[in-house]
Amino acid sequence: MFFLKYLHKTIRLPPSSFGPHMRSHVERRLYDEVEGKIDGRYGYIISVLQIVEIGAGVLQPMTGLAEFNVVYRALVMKVFKNMVVDGVVTVVNPLGFWVEVGPMTMFVASALIPSYFKYDPSANPPAFVSDFGDESGQASRIEKGIAIRARIIGIRTEATDIFCVGTIKEDYLGPQAGV
Structure with a gap:
């Protein structure tokens, strides 16, 4: 990296x-x-x-x-395809969420989020909420400001930016507690 x-x-x-x-x-x-x-x-x-x-x-x-x-x-x-990165969620909408990983931006589409995360349109701020809780019994949430771990599955480099597409649909990926 x-x-x-x-x-x-x-x-x-x-x-x-x-x-x-x-x-x-x-x-x-x-x-x-x-x-x-x-x-x-x-x-x-x-x-x-x-x-x-x-x-x-x-x-x-x-x-x-x-x-x-x-x-x-x-x-x-420099980032590579299949690299696992940590970042911070910046925007959440029904189509997925955006993550900042240092100077680059990554998008995780809703199809690349595990099925137990559901978009909650009534949440403030907007969030993907899991059907079951974490170790402390609280529902796991993906919302603005949350640390997230994702795998890069696609990269596009432009003159001034690096854009990636990522997934959290694998083991050990997703919201990170205590990071």
Whole structure:
């Protein structure tokens, strides 16, 4: 799920950034351009941990910009199909519920929820409520703010987001008590 990767990025600086603090301009531009962004090959770049090398700048004759090849080490999050993840429920509706797992969003459809969970339209907030209780005798609920464990069964990566489809229709998946 979390990996340390050495990555490369070309940073372009305008002539107004040239001078004694050019290195700090390159570093700041790198942080702004890559942290919190998605790279289709490596996943979500959480943080730049170390700048390994900043290459010599090359002036581009047509634009006047300087290009710097930067090698950096980053903490990335990549999810895979069949991976079990923990998240927090953000939205519940009759079709299923949405879960935030770090920076990504996962949808669990009602068909992928065990049959003993029934949608309760009169609940406030809306919730899926189980027919039987947990160890303490209380009915198990899936509602906004509840910690949930789910298995990823499908992934779609876009330029700015990672979307997943998940299931809780297996053993040890579903609402997590005391998390």
